[in-house]
Amino acid sequence: MFTWILRRMFQASFVLLAMTVIVFVGVHVIGNPVDILISPEADQAERAKIIAEMGLDQPLWRQYAYFLNGALHGDLGRSFVFNEPALKLIGGRMPATLELAVTAVLMSMCFGIPLGLYAGLKPNGFLGRVIMTGSILGFSLPSFWVGLMLIMVFAVQLGWLPSTGRGETAMLFGVRWSFLTWDGLRHMAMPALNLSLFNISLVLRLTRAGVRENLTMDYVKFARAKGLSPARVIFVHILKNIMIPVTTVLGLELGSTIAFAVVTESVFAWPGMGKLIIDSINVLDRPVIVAYLMMIVLMFITINLVVDILYTMLDPRVRLETKA
Amino acid sequence: MSAISAEETPFRRFVSEFAASKLALFGLFVFVLIALAAIFANWIGPQNPYDLAQLDIMDGRLPPGSKSAAGYTYLLGTDDQGRDMFSGMLFGLRISLAVGVGSALFAACVGTTLGLLAAFFGRRTDAVIMRIVDLQLSFPAILVALMILAVLGKSVMNVVLALVIVEWAGYARNVRAIAMVERKREYIEAATCLALPWRRIMFRHLLPNCLPPLIVIATQQVARAIALEATLSFLGLGVPITEPSLGLLIANGYQYMLSGKYWISFYPGIALLITIVSINLVGDHLRDVLNPRLKR
Numbered sequence: 001m002f003t004w005i006l007r008r009m010f011q012a013s014f015v016l017l018a019m020t021v022i023v024f025v026g027v028h029v030i031g032n033p034v035d036i037l038i039s040p041e042a043d044q045a046e047r048a049k050i051i052a053e054m055g056l057d058q059p060l061w062r063q064y065a066y067f068l069n070g071a072l073h074g075d076l077g078r079s080f081v082f083n084e085p086a087l088k089l090i091g092g093r094m095p096a097t098l099e100l101a102v103t104a105v106l107m108s109m110c111f112g113i114p115l116g117l118y119a120g121l122k123p124n125g126f127l128g129r130v131i132m133t134g135s136i137l138g139f140s141l142p143s144f145w146v147g148l149m150l151i152m153v154f155a156v157q158l159g160w161l162p163s164t165g166r167g168e169t170a171m172l173f174g175v176r177w178s179f180l181t182w183d184g185l186r187h188m189a190m191p192a193l194n195l196s197l198f199n200i201s202l203v204l205r206l207t208r209a210g211v212r213e214n215l216t217m218d219y220v221k222f223a224r225a226k227g228l229s230p231a232r233v234i235f236v237h238i239l240k241n242i243m244i245p246v247t248t249v250l251g252l253e254l255g256s257t258i259a260f261a262v263v264t265e266s267v268f269a270w271p272g273m274g275k276l277i278i279d280s281i282n283v284l285d286r287p288v289i290v291a292y293l294m295m296i297v298l299m300f301i302t303i304n305l306v307v308d309i310l311y312t313m314l315d316p317r318v319r320l321e322t323k324a
Numbered sequence: 325m326s327a328i329s330a331e332e333t334p335f336r337r338f339v340s341e342f343a344a345s346k347l348a349l350f351g352l353f354v355f356v357l358i359a360l361a362a363i364f365a366n367w368i369g370p371q372n373p374y375d376l377a378q379l380d381i382m383d384g385r386l387p388p389g390s391k392s393a394a395g396y397t398y399l400l401g402t403d404d405q406g407r408d409m410f411s412g413m414l415f416g417l418r419i420s421l422a423v424g425v426g427s428a429l430f431a432a433c434v435g436t437t438l439g440l441l442a443a444f445f446g447r448r449t450d451a452v453i454m455r456i457v458d459l460q461l462s463f464p465a466i467l468v469a470l471m472i473l474a475v476l477g478k479s480v481m482n483v484v485l486a487l488v489i490v491e492w493a494g495y496a497r498n499v500r501a502i503a504m505v506e507r508k509r510e511y512i513e514a515a516t517c518l519a520l521p522w523r524r525i526m527f528r529h530l531l532p533n534c535l536p537p538l539i540v541i542a543t544q545q546v547a548r549a550i551a552l553e554a555t556l557s558f559l560g561l562g563v564p565i566t567e568p569s570l571g572l573l574i575a576n577g578y579q580y581m582l583s584g585k586y587w588i589s590f591y592p593g594i595a596l597l598i599t600i601v602s603i604n605l606v607g608d609h610l611r612d613v614l615n616p617r618l619k620r
Contacts, residue, residue: 023471026471026476141600142558142571143555144555144558145574145596145597148578148581262466263559277474281474281561289474293474
């Protein structure tokens with residue numbers, strides 16, 4: 001077991017290293033940031049000085065060596081545009097993305113589970129069918145367009161909610177959060193709903209499938225035979241069993257939700273990591289692009305590793321397979 | 325079960341089963357209509373949106389139904405350059421469809437071949453290919469596409485390439501799973517006994533029997549590719565401004581939406597929506613028709 005975890009961690013770090021090479025070499029092949037960042041009026045000497053300052057005159061392998069050395073020390077270069085350490089810049093934007101993603105995941109439970117329960121209990125009813133058709137839309141509609149429509153209806157036509165930005169923030173643990181103020185919550189409502197639509201559909205379908213499967217099981221029959229009220233059977237007995245797959249999937253989806261926040265943040269001008277990366281790609285701010293990609297890759301590798309290890313510990317069948 | 329007539333072929337049975345669903349037929353009808361509109365955009369659109377001589381900047385941002393200086397009506401209004409939105413949409417549809425269908429087909433070729441190879445040879449080939457597939461599928465599609473486009477820069481070809489790289493893994497995993505089952509059947513054993521070359525067994529015997537589920541996956545992937553392309557173009561990472569797809573048209577109109585000029589974003593969005601939903605309607609029903617497990 002222990003050697004297996006070690007081997008798995010070794011694999012993960014190898015993947016991470018391979019990703020640094022791919023990302024670094026890749027990013028250094030696109031356009032020349034010198035042309036974008038240095039004013040055209042600068043003379044030759046000024047240009048050379050700035051290029052040397054940024055380390056862009058070194059051969060590629062040496063730039064990579066510097067980069068790798070820096071990465072190990074938690075330094076992924078300075079942003080060309082903001083002239084700030086790239087990691088600090090991303091770290092500063094991270095709370096906005098995290099609160100949006102976590103809110104979206106919570107919202108998907110609040111909406112997805114009740115709707116799924118209803119659709120599972122009344123699969124042939126009119127409303128049950130409407131819910132299921134709606135969930136297909138949730139899977140297939142491009143989320144940026146749904147976001148635009150939300151803005152059009154609730155911000156432009158009805159004027160109920162603000163269309164862009166984070167609104168008022170309050171400090172907690174030295175970080176600014178939107179969810180602590182009423183104005184911040186109003187700003188967060190639409191982006192969070194937009195981001196959660198896919199997850200709502202997912203949770204809804206999982207819950208519905210779970211309800212239909214569990215309804216036929218013996219423990220439900222027994223609970224009914226004991227004379228428990230239908231509400232108690234559904235909300236205590238069945239719901240408990242459904243929550244296991246739902247929480248597992250949602251935990252896994254948190255990573256994708258953070259990645260998909262790129263789209264939502266761009267639509268609602270939410271000042272998080274995703275908006276930063278899109279802006280950075282457009283001005284070729286390479287250290288920020290590299291740092292963002294590295295952070296996300298690290299995050300996903302960690303999530304996958306933790307999930308793999310947890311599964312092995314929790315499910316004896318997986319453990320047997322790896323031993324064989 | 326219907327009586328088997330002398331003329332019933334698998335294809336005819338498939339057609340009649342597919343036609344049983346009105347909704348799927350409607351989806352197919354709408355999609356064919358959209359595809360025809362995109363193909364014949366030059367003749368249907370009242371204006372060529374890329375011909376600057378036909379544009380009048382004074383006509384910029386006119387609401388739907390306005391009259392143009394040249395005398396015809398802008399059915400769906402104009403954008404900021406004075407382009408007729410209806411014509412712009414038809415040309416945008418053309419690019420969206422070409423990118424979506426093209427990348428899905430290309431990814432199908434790559435993914436199917438690798439999936440078949442993995443299932444057919446097993447052992448190390450299988451391990452290497454499937455490890456790459458697992459690795460790639462552990463990252464969300466948008467992130468992989470974002471990474472590739474951040475690295476390569478924007479052009480239509482790069483978007484296609486990014487979509488192919490995003491999608492091949494899904495095909496490979498599915499095709500491998502199907503082929504693993506088929507490989508153990510007698511007809512493959514018979515073909516092997518005849519000492520046919522492996523390429524012939526793989527493509528002439530194994531592949532045709534993996535096709536039905538593959539068609540279903542391909543349909544769903546076309547819809548996904550179109551949606552992903554639109555998303556990337558909306559973010560400004562997809563197609564260049566000279567070849568605007570629906571996603572880019574929507575992005576162009578976004579800034580005017582807050583001032584109530586909804587039509588620049590709204591109509592291309594509706595076109596995108598109808599395209600995706602119609603493909604999904606067809607795909608959903610195809611899955612029911614082609615899935616052998618659902619047959620008696």
